[in-house]
Amino acid sequence: MNEKKLYITDTILRDAHQSQAATRMRLEDMLPACPVLDSVGYWSLECWGGATFDACLRFLNEDPWERLRALKKALPHTKLQMLFRGQNMLGYRPYADDVVDAFVRKSIENGIDVVRIFDALNDVRNLKQSIDSIKKYGGICEVALSYTTSPVHDRAYFVDLAKQLEEMGADVICVKDMANLLLPYEAFELIKALKTSLSCPVHLHTHNTTGTGDMTLLKACEAGVDIVDTALSPFANGTSQPATESLVAALKGCERDTGLDLEKLAEAAALIRPVADRLMEEKILDPKVLRIDGKTLLYQVPGGMLSNLLSQLKQQNAENRFYEVLEEIPRVRKDFGYPPLVTPTSQIVGTQAVLNVLTGERYKMVTKESKGVLRGEYGRLPAPVNEEVRKKAIGDDEVITCRPADLLQPEMDQLKKEIGDLAKCEEDVLSYAMFPQVAKTFFQNRGKTTPVKAEEKPDTKKTGPKEILVDLSQAKLEL
Numbered sequence: 001m002n003e004k005k006l007y008i009t010d011t012i013l014r015d016a017h018q019s020q021a022a023t024r025m026r027l028e029d030m031l032p033a034c035p036v037l038d039s040v041g042y043w044s045l046e047c048w049g050g051a052t053f054d055a056c057l058r059f060l061n062e063d064p065w066e067r068l069r070a071l072k073k074a075l076p077h078t079k080l081q082m083l084f085r086g087q088n089m090l091g092y093r094p095y096a097d098d099v100v101d102a103f104v105r106k107s108i109e110n111g112i113d114v115v116r117i118f119d120a121l122n123d124v125r126n127l128k129q130s131i132d133s134i135k136k137y138g139g140i141c142e143v144a145l146s147y148t149t150s151p152v153h154d155r156a157y158f159v160d161l162a163k164q165l166e167e168m169g170a171d172v173i174c175v176k177d178m179a180n181l182l183l184p185y186e187a188f189e190l191i192k193a194l195k196t197s198l199s200c201p202v203h204l205h206t207h208n209t210t211g212t213g214d215m216t217l218l219k220a221c222e223a224g225v226d227i228v229d230t231a232l233s234p235f236a237n238g239t240s241q242p243a244t245e246s247l248v249a250a251l252k253g254c255e256r257d258t259g260l261d262l263e264k265l266a267e268a269a270a271l272i273r274p275v276a277d278r279l280m281e282e283k284i285l286d287p288k289v290l291r292i293d294g295k296t297l298l299y300q301v302p303g304g305m306l307s308n309l310l311s312q313l314k315q316q317n318a319e320n321r322f323y324e325v326l327e328e329i330p331r332v333r334k335d336f337g338y339p340p341l342v343t344p345t346s347q348i349v350g351t352q353a354v355l356n357v358l359t360g361e362r363y364k365m366v367t368k369e370s371k372g373v374l375r376g377e378y379g380r381l382p383a384p385v386n387e388e389v390r391k392k393a394i395g396d397d398e399v400i401t402c403r404p405a406d407l408l409q410p411e412m413d414q415l416k417k418e419i420g421d422l423a424k425c426e427e428d429v430l431s432y433a434m435f436p437q438v439a440k441t442f443f444q445n446r447g448k449t450t451p452v453k454a455e456e457k458p459d460t461k462k463t464g465p466k467e468i469l470v471d472l473s474q475a476k477l478e479l
Contacts (some may be wrong), residue, residue: 001082001201001226001455002235003224003226004255004256005256005257005258006226006227006228006251006256006257006258007042007043007044007224007226007227007228007258007323008042008227008228008229008230008244008247008248008258008260008416009042009043009044009045009046009125009203009227009228009229009230010037010040010045010046010229010230010231010232010244010405011046011229011230011231011240011241012033012037012231012232012234012235012244012268012272013025013030013037013045013046013047013071013285014046014047014048014049014050014052014082014083015046015050015083015229015231015240015241016231016232016235016236016240016241016242017279018050018051018052018055019207019235019238019239019241019289019422020030020235020238020239020240020285020289020290021235021276021279021284021285021335021389022051022055022278022284022311023050023051023054023055023059024055024059024060024122024279024284024384025053025235025275026060026062026063027066027067027070027071027278029089029272029275030047030071030074031070032271033271033272034071034074034075035074035207035265036264036268036271037075037078037268038074038075038076038077038078039077039264040078040260040261040264040265040268041259041260041261042078042260043077043079043227044078044079044080044081044113044114045075045078045079045080045081046081046082046083046116046229047068047075047080047081047082048064048067048068048071048080048081048082048083048107048112049082049083049084049085049090049116050083050090050212050343051343052067053434053435054090054432054434054435054438055091057431057435057438057439057442058435058438058442059079061442061445062430063446064332064431065106065110065427065431065441067305068080068107068110068112069110069111071111072110072111078162078477079111079113079114079140080112080113080114081113081114081115081116081142082107082113082114082115082116083116083117083118084103084115084116084117084130085117085118085120085343085344086117086118086119086127086130087100087119087126087127087128087129087130087379087404087405088107088119088126088344089434089442090434090435091433091434091435092344092369093349093372093377094126094377094378094379094404094405094408095405095408095411095433096405096408096409096412097129097405097408097410098410098411098412099188099412099415099433100129100130100133100405101129101133101136101428102412102426102429102430103430103433104130104134104136104137104139104461105133105137106426106427106430107139108134108137108138108139109137110178110291110427110471112139113139113140114139114140114142114172115130115134115139115140115141115142116142116143116144116174117130117131117134117141117142117143117144117148118143118144118145118146118174118176118342119379120146120339120340120342120343120344120345120346120378120379121146121339121340121345121378121379121380121382121451122145122161122162122340122382123378123379123380123403124164124165124168125379125380125403126378126379126403126405127143127165127168128168128403129405131143131165131168131169131170132169135169136150140171141169141170141171141172142170142171142172142173142174142203143165143168143170143172143173143174144173144174144175145158145161145162145165145173145174145175145176145179146176146178146340146342147175147176147177147178147182147340148179148181148300148338148340148341149181149300150338150383151338151380151383152338152347152382152383153338153340153382155186155189155193156191157192157426158175159193159194159196159197161188162194162197162198162240163197163198166198166199166200166219170200171200171201171225171335172200172201172202172203172227173194173198173200173201173202173203174202174203174204174205175190175191175204175205176205176342176344177204177205177206177207177216178205178207178340178341178342179207179209179296179300179301180206180207180209180210180212180213180216180296181210181296181297181300182204182206182216183212183216184212184215184216184218185219185222187204187206187216187217187219187223188219188220188222188223189223190223191204191219191220191223191224191225192223192224195223195224195225201224201226201227202224202225202226202227203226203227203228203229204216204217204220204225204227204228204229205228205229205241206229206241206242207239207240207241208237208239208240208241208242208292209238209239209292209293209296209306210292210293210294210296210297210317211241211292211294213237213241214242214243214246214247214250217230217242217247218247218250219315221251221256228247229241230242230243230244230247231243231244232244232245232265232268232272233269233273234269234272234273234275234276235272235276237290238289238290238291238292239289239290239306240289244265245262245265245266245269247266248260248262249262271357278279279421285348286310286311288310289306289360291356293306294429295323295326298330299326299327299329299330300329300333301326301329301341301346301350302328305341305346305347305350307353309325309326309350310322310456312354313325314355316358318358321357321358324357325350325353325354325357328349328353328357328362329341329349329353331353332349332352332353332356333349334386335386335389336349336370336373336374336381336385336386336389337381337382337383337384337385338381338382338383339373339382340382343393344369344378344380345373347369347465348367348369348370348372348373351367351369351370352366352367352370355367363389363392363393366392366393371393371394372394372467374389374390374393374394374399375397375398375399375400376399376400376401376404376406377404377459379403379404379418411433415429415432415433416429418432418436419439419440419443422440422443422444423443427445
């Protein structure tokens with residue numbers, strides 16, 4: 001890796017449209033641009049993981065594994081990158097180690113080169129199996145620090161965490177700034193401290209929700225960051241990443257010139273822009289997610305969470321209570337021990353905030369996911385929780401203090417039995433493991449000319465808080 005050159009990971013095929021358009025970009029939307037994208041010279045293209053897996057099965061009638069294989073074929077000269085949530089992978093619970101190992105193996109076999117993993121709580125115990133499996137199967141292991149600010153999350157915290165993860169086997173350390181909270185001068189100091197303390201490359205992922213993303217990338221570049229995430233302009237900025245073209249142009253002719261061709265970037269953008277236009281016409285891409293929202297600095301809400309909270313409140317005829325929910329989110333977060341707001345904790349905290357506001361009484365209704373966080377099912381929380389809230393939520397239940405996955409028995413054999421003949425391959429079993437009901441419906445309709453429509457808008461006149469919970473925690477996984 002050239003130490004002076006700044007390397008680029010483009011998120012146009014995953015996080016960009018996940019953040020702005022609820023992950024509704026289809027494979028057929030991506031393939032026309034792939035030959036150009038493959039010729040640009042990116043360090044990697046992020047194209048899989050996150051919410052793409054669920055959106056493929058639930059909303060787009062696509063097999064996510066087939067999408068990955070098609071992209072690998074269409075992008076033979078570019079490393080493909082994915083994101084998953086450590087022991088939780090793409091689901092919303094810890095999985096047994098054998099499932100994690102199988103998922104990593106099949107992801108790499110089907111075309112993934114760079115595997116970015118993170119844990120929502122920065123609990124390194126929840127990352128160990130993933131790191132070991134990625135190394136075993138020959139992937140590039142990129143481990144992310146879930147960046148946030150709180151009384152317990154200071155610069156020394158993140159440097160110490162990064163050193164632990166490098167010792168565990170990380171090939172690359174990523175600062176994952178999911179809500180654009182990492183401000184420019186702190187980015188400079190944090191990246192500088194990481195570069196001093198680590199021997200592996202440092203990668204920075206941010207958004208432009210608060211309007212500081214470009215400045216943050218530039219200051220990180222000055223501090224010596226090796227790789228940054230950007231998004232091609234059709235799905236850039238706002239709740240997405242800063243625009244690729246802007247950063248490439250800004251650094252052209254400088255010491256840290258990316259070496260990327262603006263003409264090729266413009267050609268790729270022209271092929272993708274009609275997709276963004278269509279999604280806006282279909283009202284899937286809400287113009288609100290393109291605006292700068294300085295209140296994010298107060299509420300620490302990631303971009304994908306913002307867009308989906310808004311859509312959920314619209315469905316309940318409660319859009320006017322959006323800012324009440326945003327004000328409740330940091331209170332819930334404090335009660336829960338200051339977890340970083342990234343999937344799944346962003347969804348869990350956000351859902352609980354919605355319920356607290358719409359029921360008119362805080363914690364009158366507590367989701368099973370909130371109980372799980374307070375019970376320790378997701379791992380070690382960064383700070384002590386509000387014990388009154390915990391008592392109200394879980395009563396006298398015992399709190400888990402070990403690595404949650406240590407309590408799980410191997411699952412793959414049982415999963416194979418459960419899904420039976422509907423699964424045609426090991427990849428199908430893993431799809432079922434992530435999203436049992438959604439995958440089962442997908443398999444049952446596979447090959448039919450008119451599949452059952454998976455996405456139905458709820459009747460807002462008939463739904464109440466319980467239905468909001470179901471919709472948020474199961475159907476709207478882009479949070």
